Amino acid sequence: MADITLTVKRTSTADEAGPSWQSFQVPEIAETMSVLDALIWVQQNSDPTLAFRRACRVKMCGTCGVVINGREGLACGTLVRSLVGDRGGEVRVEPMRHLPVVRDLVTDPGVFYQHLAGAGAAFSPKDGGQEPAEILPDSKERKTIDPHRECIYCGLCYSACSVAGLDSGFLGPAALNRAFALVSDSRDGGGKQRLQVAATEQGIWRCHTIFECTAVCPKGIPITAAIQGLKRKVVVSKLKGLIGLDR
Amino acid sequence: MALSLRTWSLHGSASPDRNSGTRAGWWAWFLQRLTGVALVGYLFLHILVISTVQAGEDTFNSVLIVLQKPFFVVLDLLLIAAVVYHGLNGVRVLLFDLGIGLKQQAGMFWICMVLTTIITAVAGYFSLPLIFRN
Amino acid sequence: MAAPLTENQATGVIGFWPWFFQRISGLLLIALLAVHIWMGHFSGLRAVIEGSQEELVLYSIVQQRLAQGLFVFVDFSLLGLVLYHGLNGMRNILLEWPAAARRAQAMTLGLWVLGAATFVYGAWALLAFIL
Known part of the structure; x- marks a missing residue:
């Protein structure tokens, strides 16, 4: 050898x-x-x-x-x-x-965690939810959220993201992926407010679908798909609101 | 241009081997931005050129004669390439917004590149008499 | 570094309309530019190749084209849409600069003024062909 x-x-x-x-x-x-x-x-x-x-x-x-x-x-x-x-x-x-x-190969993940917190990464249970709540393994919801819950918060996607490098205020792939996982989860009570926190010009609209995050994710999470999923949710809710279907 | 250069310096050269291998999504975005900035620059020049007509027919004609010299016809081909790429990649991005083709993003970038090359080549073929006229 | 958004700061969906109209204007531009480039240049070019037209495109030819009803509509729409699409794209890039992002509102207003002024100037130029 x-x-x-x-x-x-x-x-x-x-x-x-x-x-x-x-x-x-x-x-x-x-x-x-x-x-x-x-x-x-x-x-x-x-x-x-x-x-x-x-x-x-x-x-x-x-x-x-x-x-x-x-x-x-x-x-x-x-x-x-x-x-x-x-x-x-x-x-x-x-x-x-x-x-x-910090030194050699050691980096300070502060910004990365700040953005996770900024996107509301903590799960907040729905009021009066059934305990223990369950989402069946073969349900559509389970299939949607499961890949996005695999995140180990290593920060590789943030490092690979060209937009994060240009704008340190950008929430970044991991935070937005987490937002998508929670928004799509019926046990979470964050609801519309989660979308509002993610749908800003330093949130989902800043993502230019460069796919670097998805390419480097060690857990194979389709992160870009999560961000696109958030965008579509906002588009649908906006257009519904426009024709008065949101109530 | 400066904006594209900044993009490049922050990401293109951040590491010597940053762009080794196929980084289709990155190149698609970089070229989209580069052509976008270039087209905005062209837009203002284009409006300026057309507006010379307000100075009279003769002024307008003298400008048009210069702009149809072979050098500018070649530049026009670059313009065609930029417009076609920006439009095609724009459709690619729009499909992503509809949730279509996220897993085929790299292949879709290469389709954009091939179509841009073909369309520019066809335009180039038809422009030959303008480039090589006496 | 810009501070991350707190839930209180985000009172609504910010930045949706610029994003949405960038896509709508982009789609319209593809259709309008196809007409603009194809009819504006290649129909003339074909005439050159077939020898039925003078070699150079000059005022009289441009004037004939631009005075047609279709071109009036296409070119005025193009002027407006391309200015919106282009300057909105520039805004997106500029927002990545912290210095510009801090003055986002002023920058956006500046770009609207630039766009409006350019539209008036471009329209004034186009009118020479129509009137």
């Missing part, structure tokens, strides 16, 4: 010169070695000061999101083999975009 070159974009808090790229030679310890394995190997064998985040290591927690060879991905969920083949080669890792870098 060939060595790989792991090139990491490093930012030190003390270093005012800005980020710099540093390369490490890493042995391919197994065919199933992930980018996270390579980062851990470097930390243990080459440079203990290399900073990155990780927790579950099995694509569940959404902690280790980085940009790998220019593409957002979970370090634990991206196999080195899938990037360089069996002849070795270079893997470039950098922190997620549109978020302030």
Whole structure:
């Protein structure tokens, strides 16, 4: 098995010169070695000061999101083999975009969480709802909401979103996906107000259907479809209101 | 133009390999924005050119003669390409708004590109006598 | 960074109509531009190729076309719609600039004034062919 070159974009808090790229030679310890394995190997064998985040290591927690060879991905969920083949080669890792870098590959997700809160990400049960509420597994509603409830809030979609990069006020894919999941859920009592919070010029109307969020989502959530779903809900309610059918 | 450049600098070059591979949705949006800004610029020039008629028939004709020189005919072809792409991709986006083709978005971008090329090529063929006239 | 919206700030659906009319005007523009470009240029071009017309498109030809009823309707509609569509598109791009977004209302008003002035100017130019 060939060595790989792991090139990491490093930012030190003390270093005012800005980020710099540093390369490490890493042995391919197994065919199933992930980018996270390579980062851990470097930390243990080459440079203990290399900073990155990780927790579950099995694509569940959404902690280790980085940009790998220019593409957002979970370090634990991206196999080195899938990037360089069996002849070795270079893997470039950098922190997620549109978020302030704390150190090396560690970013500050504050803005991302702020937007989730701004879009009203918390579930608010309907008054007088049946407890426990149920949506049957084969119901249409269940099929609609299920994919959108898979979100692990890793922030990869936010990093991939070109609009979020242009306008930090944009709510972003994850927040809007969450809004769609709740608006489509009959157990949620947010109702029309959720649509109003999402349907602003820094909400759904700012999305230009670039599909980058959908492309990088490690859970395969059709995020763009969720945003388009919100748009259609607003269009329908607006046009109904116009001809007086909304009451 | 500056706006397109800003878009490009923030996203095109954010990473050296940012756009490696097929980023159909990103290119579709970038080209939509680029052609949109260019067409707005053209619109104002177009109105300005047409308005020279108010200075008299002779002035108008002298402007039209310049604008039908081969160089401007080639520019007209670029204009056709921009208009056709912007319109086709506009339909693509409109279909997304209706919930149609979200999973085929990349293929739809390539259809836009191919149709734009074909239509521009046909327009170019018919413009040959204007480009290569004596 | 712009502060995220709170539920109290969002009193209604903001930005729906510009988004909606961008799509409506876009659709109409496709139809009108097809007529404008095809009849305005290619019918003349065919005449050039067939040798039934002078090589250059000059005032007399443009005037003949523009004075037709259909063209009067098409061109005035085009002028209005294309200005709306184009300037609304510019507004969308400008709103991504924090400095512009902070003065969104003033910017929107400015674009309406620019659009209205350009419409009057363009209409004045078109009238020369009709009157």
